Amino acid sequence: MRVSALTDDARLLRPAPEREDLGCYRTAGGYGDGLTGDDLLAAVDAAGLRGRGGGGFPVARKWEALCMADGPRDVVANGAEGEPASLKDRYLLCRRPHLVLDGLERCALMIGAERAWVYTADAVTTASVHAALRERPVAVPVVVHQAPHTYVSGEETAAVRAIDGDEALPTAKPPRPFERGVGGRPTLVQNVETLAHVPFIAAHGAKAFRAAGTDSTPGTLLVTLSAPGVAPLLCEVDAGTPLDRVLDAAGLGWTPAGFVMGGFAGGLLGPQAREVRLSYEDLLAAGSLLGCAAVIALGAPDCPVAVAGEILAYFAAETTRQCGSCVRGTQAMRDVVAQLCAGHASADAVEKLDRWGTTLRGRGACGLLDAAAHMAASLMREFPVLVHTHLGGGCAICAAEQSSPWREPAAGRFAVAIDIDLERKDAA
Amino acid sequence: MKVKVDPTKCEGFGICAELAPQVFELDEWGYAAVLGGRDVPAALEDAVRRAAGACSVAAISTET
Numbered sequence: 001m002r003v004s005a006l007t008d009d010a011r012l013l014r015p016a017p018e019r020e021d022l023g024c025y026r027t028a029g030g031y032g033d034g035l036t037g038d039d040l041l042a043a044v045d046a047a048g049l050r051g052r053g054g055g056g057f058p059v060a061r062k063w064e065a066l067c068m069a070d071g072p073r074d075v076v077a078n079g080a081e082g083e084p085a086s087l088k089d090r091y092l093l094c095r096r097p098h099l100v101l102d103g104l105e106r107c108a109l110m111i112g113a114e115r116a117w118v119y120t121a122d123a124v125t126t127a128s129v130h131a132a133l134r135e136r137p138v139a140v141p142v143v144v145h146q147a148p149h150t151y152v153s154g155e156e157t158a159a160v161r162a163i164d165g166d167e168a169l170p171t172a173k174p175p176r177p178f179e180r181g182v183g184g185r186p187t188l189v190q191n192v193e194t195l196a197h198v199p200f201i202a203a204h205g206a207k208a209f210r211a212a213g214t215d216s217t218p219g220t221l222l223v224t225l226s227a228p229g230v231a232p233l234l235c236e237v238d239a240g241t242p243l244d245r246v247l248d249a250a251g252l253g254w255t256p257a258g259f260v261m262g263g264f265a266g267g268l269l270g271p272q273a274r275e276v277r278l279s280y281e282d283l284l285a286a287g288s289l290l291g292c293a294a295v296i297a298l299g300a301p302d303c304p305v306a307v308a309g310e311i312l313a314y315f316a317a318e319t320t321r322q323c324g325s326c327v328r329g330t331q332a333m334r335d336v337v338a339q340l341c342a343g344h345a346s347a348d349a350v351e352k353l354d355r356w357g358t359t360l361r362g363r364g365a366c367g368l369l370d371a372a373a374h375m376a377a378s379l380m381r382e383f384p385v386l387v388h389t390h391l392g393g394g395c396a397i398c399a400a401e402q403s404s405p406w407r408e409p410a411a412g413r414f415a416v417a418i419d420i421d422l423e424r425k426d427a428a
Numbered sequence: 429m430k431v432k433v434d435p436t437k438c439e440g441f442g443i444c445a446e447l448a449p450q451v452f453e454l455d456e457w458g459y460a461a462v463l464g465g466r467d468v469p470a471a472l473e474d475a476v477r478r479a480a481g482a483c484s485v486a487a488i489s490t491e492t
Contacts, residue, residue, distance in 0.1 A: 172434040172435060172436055174432075322435075322436040324439065324440055324457060324459035325435060325457070325459040329457075332456070359455065360455065
């Protein structure tokens with residue numbers, strides 16, 4: 001993994017490769033004075049900070065809901081980063097844990113939370129948070145809760161359920177955690193990157209926060225870029241920065257055949273997307289999602305149809321088997337794309353795939369089925385000619401893959417390299 | 429009146445879509461979802477109540 005600030009106004013990334021301890025964080029101005037209470041809420045509102053876990057929900061609206069809740073309430077810093085191609089949340093908790101805890105503390109005090117959790121999904125991250133809490137306890141009691149690393153374990157209702165001692169599986173909504181969360185109490189579940197922006201807002205105010213970014217996506221954001229042949233790049237950009245800039249920084253010497261956007265949740269985008277600006281509104285307009293801002297550039301060894309097939313197989317394996325539509329839908333979409341890659345899909349099956357891309361949305365308790373449907377729909381929308389070529393078995397890449405004796409596990413090559421890299425660096 | 433189907437409970441019996449086809453839509457495999465958001469038009473409230481009562485896994489809940 002490489003780390004690079006592509007902004008003059010880096011707030012989240014630190015050039016030094018080692019973990020930032022309490023002394024370093026304090027020297028850099030951390031845990032200092034700043035806005036509190038209603039002033040902090042007003043600043044977060046004026047800053048236009050939006051949730052960086054993928055949803056992009058306005059942070060001030062969530063905080064207000066918690067402030068208005070009756071009785072005791074809690075907060076969860078969500079660092080269970082389920083998107084396989086994303087690294088940012090684990091980076092923050094492993095390298096800059098105090099930045100997140102500073103944000104968590106300010107947030108907990110603002111909303112009047114009695115208890116806090118840091119919710120993680122791997123042992124390295126958990127250890128880093130424990131170490132930071134030993135250096136400096138937070139002003140409210142904090143428990144670190146480690147869940148299994150699955151696609152859905154970071155979904156907000158799954159986090160609540162896991163902390164309550166059950167399995168990390170999503171529940172039907174409503175109620176959402178801000179209404180009924182941990183132990184039945186109103187609970188704010190906030191992504192760790194979101195919390196990491198709070199100390200900056202508390203110290204410098206809304207106007208300074210908005211010095212970077214767009215009107216609808218103010219501030220900076222962390223982007224994880226992976227591509228065949230280059231080390232994954234984690235970078236901080238001003239929201240609205242063209243994807244091209246990130247590709248250049250990663251040292252990509254070739255033109256991508258397309259992209260997997262927003263983690264796996266934003267589906268595929270064609271090669272034209274290299275000019276897209278990285279903001280909620282620009283990606284939505286492009287038919288995709290900013291999501292957690294993980295981007296996979298597809299290169300010469302990748303057939304976008306085969307990539308969609310791998311990711312749909314991943315979703316079919318990661319479904320928690322709670323919702324019938326999700327179990328059957330992910331399998332059905334996976335099977336059609338597998339048939340396409342094998343060169344024996346029927347036109348009728350492809351028509352169904354196109355339909356499922358729309359009709360299956362909103363039918364699961366969590367976003368997994370939506371993400372799978374988005375993948376199917378985006379394949380049809382972004383690569384219609386390529387899909388047509390596959391109908392007749394005319395893809396040379398897929399034909400070679402089909403005859404290869406060993407195939408990578410679904411989606412594995414997008415994920416594992418990043419994970420191992422992070423752990424190695426921390427172990428060293 | 430608002431209605432929702434808990435997708436984690438639905439087992440695809442499909443009685444809801446027989447009783448209130450304007451509200452409940454089954455997917456390819458028979459699992460139900462609520463069409464057009466959660467708000468139920470007044471004229472369909474009775475049918476939705478019957479559907480909620482008839483669901484053998486109690487996947488349908490209503491609130492007024």
